[in-house]
Amino acid sequence: MTDHEVEKSSTTIGLPIAPSMGLVIEQANIIKHETLIDKRTLFIILLASLIALLVTPIARLLVYLIGIITNIAFYGKISNVFSSPANNHLGYFVIIVPVIGSIIVGFMARYGSKAIRGHGIPEAMEQILLNDSKIAIRMTFLKPLSAAIAIGTGGPFGAEGPIIATGGAFGSLIGQIIKTSAHERKTLLAAGAAAGMTAIFGSPISAILLAIELLLFEFRPRSFIPVAVATITAMAIRSMIFGVGPMFKLAVLPGVSSDALLGYTIEGLAMGFFAVLITKSIYLIEDFFEHLPIHWMWWPAIGGLVVGIIGFVSPETLGVGYDNIDKVLSGVFIGKALAIFCILKFISWSIALGSGTSGGTLAPIFTIGGGLGVLISQVISFIFPSSGIDLKVAGLVGMASCFAGSSRALFASIIFALETTWQYNGLLPLLAGCTASYLISALLMKNTIMTEKLIRRGHHVPTEYHAYHKKG
Numbered sequence: 001m002t003d004h005e006v007e008k009s010s011t012t013i014g015l016p017i018a019p020s021m022g023l024v025i026e027q028a029n030i031i032k033h034e035t036l037i038d039k040r041t042l043f044i045i046l047l048a049s050l051i052a053l054l055v056t057p058i059a060r061l062l063v064y065l066i067g068i069i070t071n072i073a074f075y076g077k078i079s080n081v082f083s084s085p086a087n088n089h090l091g092y093f094v095i096i097v098p099v100i101g102s103i104i105v106g107f108m109a110r111y112g113s114k115a116i117r118g119h120g121i122p123e124a125m126e127q128i129l130l131n132d133s134k135i136a137i138r139m140t141f142l143k144p145l146s147a148a149i150a151i152g153t154g155g156p157f158g159a160e161g162p163i164i165a166t167g168g169a170f171g172s173l174i175g176q177i178i179k180t181s182a183h184e185r186k187t188l189l190a191a192g193a194a195a196g197m198t199a200i201f202g203s204p205i206s207a208i209l210l211a212i213e214l215l216l217f218e219f220r221p222r223s224f225i226p227v228a229v230a231t232i233t234a235m236a237i238r239s240m241i242f243g244v245g246p247m248f249k250l251a252v253l254p255g256v257s258s259d260a261l262l263g264y265t266i267e268g269l270a271m272g273f274f275a276v277l278i279t280k281s282i283y284l285i286e287d288f289f290e291h292l293p294i295h296w297m298w299w300p301a302i303g304g305l306v307v308g309i310i311g312f313v314s315p316e317t318l319g320v321g322y323d324n325i326d327k328v329l330s331g332v333f334i335g336k337a338l339a340i341f342c343i344l345k346f347i348s349w350s351i352a353l354g355s356g357t358s359g360g361t362l363a364p365i366f367t368i369g370g371g372l373g374v375l376i377s378q379v380i381s382f383i384f385p386s387s388g389i390d391l392k393v394a395g396l397v398g399m400a401s402c403f404a405g406s407s408r409a410l411f412a413s414i415i416f417a418l419e420t421t422w423q424y425n426g427l428l429p430l431l432a433g434c435t436a437s438y439l440i441s442a443l444l445m446k447n448t449i450m451t452e453k454l455i456r457r458g459h460h461v462p463t464e465y466h467a468y469h470k471k472g
Contacts, residue, residue: 036221044184048191048226051174052233055167055192059199060241062144062163069152070319073097085154085311085318094154094315095308098352101153102304105146105357106297113138116146117356121161121214121450124168124193128215133185135172143169146358154311154318155304156349158363160200167196168215187223190215191230199238201247204231206416213409214450247420248322250329253393256428260388263380267394268401268433270376271369272440275405278350278365279449285354296356303355310348317345321367325399328370329421331391334378342371361449365406366399373398373433396426397433405437406449 067082074088074097088094109117113136127135147162171192175185193215194207201207208227216223256264289299311318324341327333333341349364377394381387396417404413414430441448 037225040184041222041225044180044187044222045226045229047174047178047188048171048195048230049233051167051171051188051192052195052198052230053237055163055170055195056199056234056237057241058144058166058170059159059163059196062148062159062166063200065144065148066152066159066320069101069148073101073153084316084321084323086315088315092312094312094318095305098154098304098307098311098318099301100304101149101155102300102307102352102355102357103298105150106300108142108146108149109300109356109358110295110297112142112146115139116142116358118353118358121164121361124165124189124215125450127168127172128186128189128217132182133172133189134176135169135189137169137173139169140166140173143358147360150300150358151320153304154307155352155357155359156307156317156319156321156345156364157352157359157361158320158322158366159360160197160362161360162358163196163200164193164360165196167192167194167199183222186216187226190223191227194227195230195234198231198234199242201416201420202235202238202242203247203416203419204228204235206412206419207231209412209415210409213412214407246422248329249326250396250421250423251331251392253396253423253425254390255425256393257388259384259386260390260393261428261432263377263384263387263389264393264397264429265432265436266380267373267376267397268436269440271373271398271401271433272405272437273444274369274372275402275437275441275449276445278346278368278402278406279445279447281350282354282449285350286356289355299355300352300357303352303357306351307348310344314341314344316341317348320363321345322363324367325363325370328367328374328399329392329395331374331395333371334374334391338371339375342368342375345371362403365403369402370395370399373401393426393429396421396423397429400430401433401437404434405441408438408441408448409450410434410438 063082064080067080068078070083070085071077071079074085074090075083090097115136116139127133143162144166147159151157151159168189171188171190172185175188180188190211194211197207197210198204208224208231211227212219212224292299316324345364346368353359353361374391374395376398377389377391381389400413400417404410414434417430418424418427
């Protein structure tokens with residue numbers, strides 16, 4: 001049975017199957033006649049691999065482009081070597097640089113595509129849920145270009161969101177050029193997005209999980225095998241163009257005592273409250289901009305002005321800031337300096353993102369969450385000196401649990417932290433912290449940072465995976 005036939009069948013699987021034995025058995029009973037893998041699926045797998053072959057070099061080009069724009073904007077030289085804006089010597093003129101970049105992005109959004117605004121993942125989800133996974137061709141180049149301009153001129157974002165959106169756009173484009181069903185296009189879109197995330201972070205397993213939790217909304221071999229093949233392909237190419245090694249440098253982590261595990265769980269609970277704060281803040285800021293008596297094209301310029309002012313006070317808040325994550329995970333960036341940095345980074349990022357510019361959310365959430373995790377653990381260690389909490393582990397738990405709470409992509413958050421650091425001693429603390437954060441988030445917040453925008457537009461977003469029998 002092909003995907004075209006499945007879509008017309010009166011006996012269907014509604015929302016996706018959760019990977020538990022009982023539901024898998026139920027699925028087998030409902031659709032015994034459906035072949036798990038057929039020739040058409042093999043064709044989709046081949047297309048997914050080809051998409052990864054395209055997306056991975058594009059990720060490298062995006063990093064180069066960010067480097068070129070950063071060097072021109074902050075150092076007045078032409079070079080593709082990735083440089084941090086933090087070392088600039090522009091003085092007060094640094095305030096103007098993000099404003100200029102934001103004005104350019106605003107023009108691109110108005111006269112190119114309004115869809116380039118935001119961090120990319122909610123927009124990809126919207127196309128999957130409402131438009132049969134069809135993304136406009138112009139998004140394949142407008143999104144990475146706008147993101148490179150925004151980040152290269154100091155925007156406090158990560159490159160991962162834009163490349164995820166770009167990879168998804170490439171997958172959708174291939175699915176439109178070649179005759180495919182809506183389900184097949186969704187699979188190709190997810191494969192491209194996962195390949196993009198793998199290319200940037202070297203995190204194939206968490207990319208698959210993120211695709212399942214936020215894009216596919218199902219767990220079927222027809223869907224996740226093409227995505228898995230795409231991430232394998234992207235990872236193989238990444239080793240040649242990005243090199244081999246973990247994304248974030250972290251010293252070997254110690255073993256975890258029961259007292260320390262309790263401390264990381266408490267940290268995760270606190271991060272759950274902060275994840276709720278992050279999500280609510282972003283959309284409150286968006287609401288504020290919605291009420292401004294000027295065209296939305298100019299909103300990013302206001303956000304850029306805030307970024308520039310904060311960047312003058314704290315240059316480390318400018319740009320991608322992957323080096324800040326390394327500092328947080330080192331365990332030596334602590335106390336008042338870390339607290340001030342986290343506050344300023346949060347203000348800069350949330351206002352810039354809320355203004356509707358183009359940029360990713362993962363790196364800022366990891367940076368701020370990791371820093372706050374360290375600070376929370378310092379407090380716990382002060383109250384309970386014998387807890388045995390390690391600040392490096394605390395940074396890792398804060399980073400992942402903040403994303404788990406704000407996105408509710410629980411398993412992707414845990415595995416991401418392991419894949420990007422190669423520190424598998426962190427598994428148990430990550431499981432405890434991320435689960436605790438997820439729990440608080442689910443109790444206090446109906447939607448997430450990824451779905452709130454769609455819910456506000458009146459769209460339904462699946463939140464649970466289960467099987468049901470639809471009577472014909």
